[in-house]
Amino acid sequence: MNINEIAKLANVSRATVSRYFNDGYVSAEKREQIRRVIEETGYKPSAQAQMLRTKKTKQIGVIIPKINSESISGMISGISKELKQAGFWLLLANTENQEREEVEYLKLFSENQVDGIILIGTIFTPAHKRALRALQVPVVVLGQKLEGYSCVYQDDYLAAKESARMMLKDAKHPAYLGVTKRDHATGEERFRGFLDVLEEKGIDWDNSFYEESAFSVEDGYEAMGRLWERHPEIDAVFGATDSVALGALGWLQEHQIRIPQQVAISGVGDTVSGRIVAPKLSSVHFFYQTSGQEAARLLLELMNGNPAGKEIKMGFRTEERGTTRQTAI
Amino acid sequence: MNINEIAKLANVSRATVSRYFNDGYVSAEKREQIRRVIEETGYKPSAQAQMLRTKKTKQIGVIIPKINSESISGMISGISKELKQAGFWLLLANTENQEREEVEYLKLFSENQVDGIILIGTIFTPAHKRALRALQVPVVVLGQKLEGYSCVYQDDYLAAKESARMMLKDAKHPAYLGVTKRDHATGEERFRGFLDVLEEKGIDWDNSFYEESAFSVEDGYEAMGRLWERHPEIDAVFGATDSVALGALGWLQEHQIRIPQQVAISGVGDTVSGRIVAPKLSSVHFFYQTSGQEAARLLLELMNGNPAGKEIKMGFRTEERGTTRQTAI
DNA sequence: TTGTAAGCGTTATCAC
DNA sequence: GTGATAACGCTTACAA
Numbered sequence: 001m002n003i004n005e006i007a008k009l010a011n012v013s014r015a016t017v018s019r020y021f022n023d024g025y026v027s028a029e030k031r032e033q034i035r036r037v038i039e040e041t042g043y044k045p046s047a048q049a050q051m052l053r054t055k056k057t058k059q060i061g062v063i064i065p066k067i068n069s070e071s072i073s074g075m076i077s078g079i080s081k082e083l084k085q086a087g088f089w090l091l092l093a094n095t096e097n098q099e100r101e102e103v104e105y106l107k108l109f110s111e112n113q114v115d116g117i118i119l120i121g122t123i124f125t126p127a128h129k130r131a132l133r134a135l136q137v138p139v140v141v142l143g144q145k146l147e148g149y150s151c152v153y154q155d156d157y158l159a160a161k162e163s164a165r166m167m168l169k170d171a172k173h174p175a176y177l178g179v180t181k182r183d184h185a186t187g188e189e190r191f192r193g194f195l196d197v198l199e200e201k202g203i204d205w206d207n208s209f210y211e212e213s214a215f216s217v218e219d220g221y222e223a224m225g226r227l228w229e230r231h232p233e234i235d236a237v238f239g240a241t242d243s244v245a246l247g248a249l250g251w252l253q254e255h256q257i258r259i260p261q262q263v264a265i266s267g268v269g270d271t272v273s274g275r276i277v278a279p280k281l282s283s284v285h286f287f288y289q290t291s292g293q294e295a296a297r298l299l300l301e302l303m304n305g306n307p308a309g310k311e312i313k314m315g316f317r318t319e320e321r322g323t324t325r326q327t328a329i
Numbered sequence: 330m331n332i333n334e335i336a337k338l339a340n341v342s343r344a345t346v347s348r349y350f351n352d353g354y355v356s357a358e359k360r361e362q363i364r365r366v367i368e369e370t371g372y373k374p375s376a377q378a379q380m381l382r383t384k385k386t387k388q389i390g391v392i393i394p395k396i397n398s399e400s401i402s403g404m405i406s407g408i409s410k411e412l413k414q415a416g417f418w419l420l421l422a423n424t425e426n427q428e429r430e431e432v433e434y435l436k437l438f439s440e441n442q443v444d445g446i447i448l449i450g451t452i453f454t455p456a457h458k459r460a461l462r463a464l465q466v467p468v469v470v471l472g473q474k475l476e477g478y479s480c481v482y483q484d485d486y487l488a489a490k491e492s493a494r495m496m497l498k499d500a501k502h503p504a505y506l507g508v509t510k511r512d513h514a515t516g517e518e519r520f521r522g523f524l525d526v527l528e529e530k531g532i533d534w535d536n537s538f539y540e541e542s543a544f545s546v547e548d549g550y551e552a553m554g555r556l557w558e559r560h561p562e563i564d565a566v567f568g569a570t571d572s573v574a575l576g577a578l579g580w581l582q583e584h585q586i587r588i589p590q591q592v593a594i595s596g597v598g599d600t601v602s603g604r605i606v607a608p609k610l611s612s613v614h615f616f617y618q619t620s621g622q623e624a625a626r627l628l629l630e631l632m633n634g635n636p637a638g639k640e641i642k643m644g645f646r647t648e649e650r651g652t653t654r655q656t657a658i
Numbered sequence: 659t660t661g662t663a664a665g666c667g668t669t670a671t672c673a674c
Numbered sequence: 675g676t677g678a679t680a681a682c683g684c685t686t687a688c689a690a
Binding site for chain 3: 051053055
């Protein structure tokens with residue numbers, strides 16, 4: 001069933017049928033004939049033919065590092081909601097934390113397939129920047145700030161400061177659990193926020209209070225163990241993500257350390273798990289789903305010809321809970 | 330840059346260029362000429378033109394009820410891994426728990442767009458079945474068993490039995506938290522498993538020990554409160570999912586009820602959160618990611634002409650932890 | 659307001 | 675082995 005057959009059945013030319021679906025420049029009479037035939041046959045124009053002809057696919061490529069995470073899936077949920085409403089499909093590219101794959105997908109998407117791209121990235125290597133510059137379609141960067149590109153990101157620096165303040169209070173020996181490279185937003189920015197709070201409070205930073213931990217509960221648990229071995233005097237722990245903080249919490253509780261009396265802990269991200277443990281994890285809430293929606297909207301604007309470079313920094317909400325002392329002693 | 334220009338630059342016909350990419354019926358000499366031109370120009374055939382011509386999109390539609398859930402995102406992760414390897418793209422359709430949308434997307438996908446569909450559904454209404462029958466492309470149902478269709482699903486019945494056995498042990502007044510309708514697998518099947526264990530143990534079931542709870546921690550918490558008001562003699566709680574069980578755990582702990590001494594709890598799904606709380610939640614582990622991979626493989630087989638109807642029931646692993654008594658008293 | 663005709667960039671058929 | 679040539683199903687000038 002194609003446009004020719006519909007045209008024949010409706011006694012019009014195929015151009016008229018096409019117009020029926022597009023500009024709508026059709027007389028009431030023929031409009032009705034066509035409508036009837038379409039209803040009877042259940043005809044739908046071939047998306048592929050339309051794509052070829054119009055050079056528009058109505059598909060948006062979304063590149064993500066990993067799907068099994070509250071933050072990413074929240075963002076995707078927001079993106080999908082917004083795109084659906086605008087009549088776009090979501091083409092998902094999962095890189096499984098392989099940076100090279102991000103570049104690969106950027107190229108693949110650019111050459112074909114999609115009208116726009118949303119990149120939920122972690123770090124921007126020279127290869128990334130080259131691929132981004134070579135892009136033929138609009139792109140929005142989500143979760144990171146990137147000069148010269150439209151982007152939507154969390155206020156990682158300020159959020160980390162707030163989280164650090166909760167944890168710090170009257171503590172003398174704070175520690176940091178996370179990474180400081182390979183991820184600009186959750187790495188460098190959060191660490192910077194943490195350090196600045198220390199400075200505010202006049203606490204000198206000794207780098208042996210930093211312990212590297214990937215962003216999972218297990219890694220946080222292990223890292224806490226290594227940290228404690230070096231510094232059992234620690235009285236506050238900052239987890240760069242809730243997962244890390246929860247891993248640390250687990251380790252400390254298993255070792256009979258009282259939370260928050262002996263050690264205070266705070267995280268970033270406000271995950272479901274953090275609200276389930278006892279005591280509940282002090283954290284900072286990000287609006288992941290909304291940021292996904294914002295990114296999608298930004299992309300739609302871009303595709304409508306708006307200039308690139310608009311930046312949206314999302315707000316956050318501090319959630320002080322049981323793992324930090326409510327009042328300074 | 331299209332196939333004609335490449336042909337001209339390489340001094341061959343465009344048919345030869347096409348063959349270069351497809352059947353490969355090209356002499357070594359011309360092959361080399363074409364290769365060079367392609368390398369220089371960075372030419373890639375237009376996916377849209379190929380789709381139109383071959384009637385193959387190399388895209389798979391994946392319909393999901395909701396993305397923010399460990400089970401669904403695990404499945405998608407598995408699907409995406411497998412599809413990528415086979416050179417297929419993943420077109421994501423998020424229904425946000427609107428059953429009607431599932432039917433809508435089935436139609437949309439069928440008419441166009443995709444070479445195959447993976448449906449992660451919850452329930453099958455007559456409308457669903459009509460849409461499935463009308464499908465023009467192969468489909469695999471993931472997470473539910475559906476007669477006559479290729480499907481991959483968890484052994485919800487047996488898993489629920491195992492979970493119920495852990496929780497039950499010497500308990501006299503077990504309760505059930507979950508739903509029994511709107512979701513065949515996580516609703517009916519798990520409830521059936523629960524009831525059968527009760528029968529095994531010779532415990533009569535009184536339906537006032539059932540309390541409806543949607544699958545979230547908050548709902549589990551609320552439901553537990555309602556349940557306890559009716560039956561403070563409860564000594565074991567079965568959560569149809571880990572989230573529900575965790576909500577119940579939270580409520581009970583807040584009310585000074587000792588777990589597992591006074592009340593034992595078990596869940597289904599083995600989420601990250603369940604491993605973080607203290608005591609850790611006894612549960613049953615499902616292989617969500619693997620089931621996604623299996624579904625993708627099944628779909629690839631289907632698209633290769635294999636007959637539909639193959640069913641894959643996934644295994645599971647019992648995880649007895651702190652919320653159930655390790656040994657019967 | 660409608661129809662004719664060209665063309666989007668491929669692949670498939672069929673001679674050569 | 676290779677090259678014309680004809681689709682695939684649609685949109686869009688342009689002419690009427």
